[in-house]
Amino acid sequence: MSETRARLTRDRVLTAAVARADAGGLESVSMRRLGEELGVEAMSLYTHVANKDDLLDGMVDAVFAEIELPAVGAEWRTAMRERAVSARTVLNRHPWAIRLMQSRTAPGPATLRHHDTVIGTLRQAGFTVELTAHAFSAIDAYVYGFALQEASLPFDTVEEAAEVGAGMFERMPAGAFPHLVELTVEHILQPGYDYGDEFEFGLELILDGLDRAHRAR
Amino acid sequence: MSETRARLTRDRVLTAAVARADAGGLESVSMRRLGEELGVEAMSLYTHVANKDDLLDGMVDAVFAEIELPAVGAEWRTAMRERAVSARTVLNRHPWAIRLMQSRTAPGPATLRHHDTVIGTLRQAGFTVELTAHAFSAIDAYVYGFALQEASLPFDTVEEAAEVGAGMFERMPAGAFPHLVELTVEHILQPGYDYGDEFEFGLELILDGLDRAHRAR
DNA sequence: GTTGTAAGGCTTACGGCGTAAGGTCTACTC
DNA sequence: GAGTAGACCTTACGCCGTAAGCCTTACAAC
Numbered sequence: 001m002s003e004t005r006a007r008l009t010r011d012r013v014l015t016a017a018v019a020r021a022d023a024g025g026l027e028s029v030s031m032r033r034l035g036e037e038l039g040v041e042a043m044s045l046y047t048h049v050a051n052k053d054d055l056l057d058g059m060v061d062a063v064f065a066e067i068e069l070p071a072v073g074a075e076w077r078t079a080m081r082e083r084a085v086s087a088r089t090v091l092n093r094h095p096w097a098i099r100l101m102q103s104r105t106a107p108g109p110a111t112l113r114h115h116d117t118v119i120g121t122l123r124q125a126g127f128t129v130e131l132t133a134h135a136f137s138a139i140d141a142y143v144y145g146f147a148l149q150e151a152s153l154p155f156d157t158v159e160e161a162a163e164v165g166a167g168m169f170e171r172m173p174a175g176a177f178p179h180l181v182e183l184t185v186e187h188i189l190q191p192g193y194d195y196g197d198e199f200e201f202g203l204e205l206i207l208d209g210l211d212r213a214h215r216a217r
Numbered sequence: 218m219s220e221t222r223a224r225l226t227r228d229r230v231l232t233a234a235v236a237r238a239d240a241g242g243l244e245s246v247s248m249r250r251l252g253e254e255l256g257v258e259a260m261s262l263y264t265h266v267a268n269k270d271d272l273l274d275g276m277v278d279a280v281f282a283e284i285e286l287p288a289v290g291a292e293w294r295t296a297m298r299e300r301a302v303s304a305r306t307v308l309n310r311h312p313w314a315i316r317l318m319q320s321r322t323a324p325g326p327a328t329l330r331h332h333d334t335v336i337g338t339l340r341q342a343g344f345t346v347e348l349t350a351h352a353f354s355a356i357d358a359y360v361y362g363f364a365l366q367e368a369s370l371p372f373d374t375v376e377e378a379a380e381v382g383a384g385m386f387e388r389m390p391a392g393a394f395p396h397l398v399e400l401t402v403e404h405i406l407q408p409g410y411d412y413g414d415e416f417e418f419g420l421e422l423i424l425d426g427l428d429r430a431h432r433a434r
Numbered sequence: 435g436t437t438g439t440a441a442g443g444c445t446t447a448c449g450g451c452g453t454a455a456g457g458t459c460t461a462c463t464c
Numbered sequence: 465g466a467g468t469a470g471a472c473c474t475t476a477c478g479c480c481g482t483a484a485g486c487c488t489t490a491c492a493a494c
Contacts, residue, residue: 030480044443052481099316102369116394123396129404138419145362149354152319177329179337187346202355209422247451261472269452
């Protein structure tokens with residue numbers, strides 16, 4: 001009579017884990033808590049996941065799957081820009097993922113597919129294998145690094161930033177960090193400033209450089 | 218009779234914690250283990266450290282303190298390059314630190330001093346406040362992102378890379394990721410290839426771009 | 435239908451974790 | 465010699481990941 005409760009699957013587990021991490025941070029993801037949310041005991045999760053590391057690997061791959069891939073044959077510069085923007089958007093949505101990316105060393109299928117497409121786009125645009133490696137490395141480093149920095153900002157709004165800044169400067173000897181204060185007060189705390197805008201600047205810097213290197217070939 | 222054992226200090230605790238993390242990874246740093254290494258019970262550490270988060274904050278700041286700062290008044294491009302190279306070297310020595318940087322939101326004195334010096338160098342070179350912010354953001358994102366990628370490589374030598382690569386490609390459907398395979402086999406696995414060399418390329422790309430923006434002012 | 439079997443989920447238990455609460459011992463001040 | 469502050473210790477609590485083994489269901493073969 002009791003209707004069969006919805007069966008667990010690896011996908012349902014991963015989706016719940018990603019949602020938990022989004023809502024409460026990575027440290028709020030525990031096997032017991034996850035089980036509870038899925039209406040199941042912790043140990044039952046092990047039917048669908050080898051262990052916690054496997055769960056984390058799966059979460060990273062799920063995040064990668066969210067990043068939009070360029071259409072095959074798209075113009076390389078547009079493709080790289082859009083991919084980078086999408087990656088940043090996704091990593092902002094799941095800030096915990098950046099930290100995980102480092103410790104996970106078993107890339108999942110979505111991750112591999114992602115890299116393959118990006119590399120393919122560059123090769124098709126006529127980049128040499130060597131320049132493709134340079135480009136891939138440079139763009140990825142920048143995107144992940146930027147997301148990392150954004151995720152470590154201890155505030156989300158200008159008001160919060162002002163508060164945090166004030167608290168920080170109070171604890172410092174007066175005049176100890178004049179340049180940092182100048183930059184903060186005269187630029188970052190100005191109304192309308194958005195740290196996210198810095199992203200485009202650096203990205204175009206890199207794309208410009210790659211373009212030059214490609215043409216100079 | 219029993220000679221007074223060396224007193225604990227915050228510094229001794231932090232140094233031991235950094236050493237532990239270097240040797241056994243971040244997850245090997247626990248209050249109990251750290252106490253043991255220092256010949257003390259876990260709870261005694263709390264005299265010198267507010268809690269584990271405070272310990273982690275201190276570790277990050279200790280790592281920042283290792284990064285070489287440019288001399289005041291140095292030529293900006295040289296200064297930025299050397300700083301970036303030093304940061305990468307240090308982060309390679311303490312790969313766990315990158316992951317920590319993100320979750321820590323209370324920058325310590327060494328960190329603040331570091332940022333202040335970098336910003337000051339750019340301002341003294343005539344960079345506008347705005348361009349300084351752009352430059353600071355772009356360089357840091359790149360350096361941290363690169364270090365992040367380097368730290369997540371699951372190998373340290375060409376031989377290891379070949380092994381890992383082979384294992385990975387075995388598990389994939391044949392021909393599924395042709396571009397990834399090409400790049401790996403024809404470039405990365407070639408004798409003499411060093412992923413670290415990619416660092417310079419991207420760094421010069423960014424410095425070139427900044428130089429152009431600065432001159433165009 | 436009965437039986438065999440595999441798989442999903444549950445129970446219990448172990449050793450580790452961070453740290454709250456409160457105790458003891460030492461070294462110094464007056 | 466009494467008082468006090470601070471360094472270090474003991475105990476205990478509620479978390480954690482997961483090994484081992486049990487119970488229940490669903491279906492296949494006969």
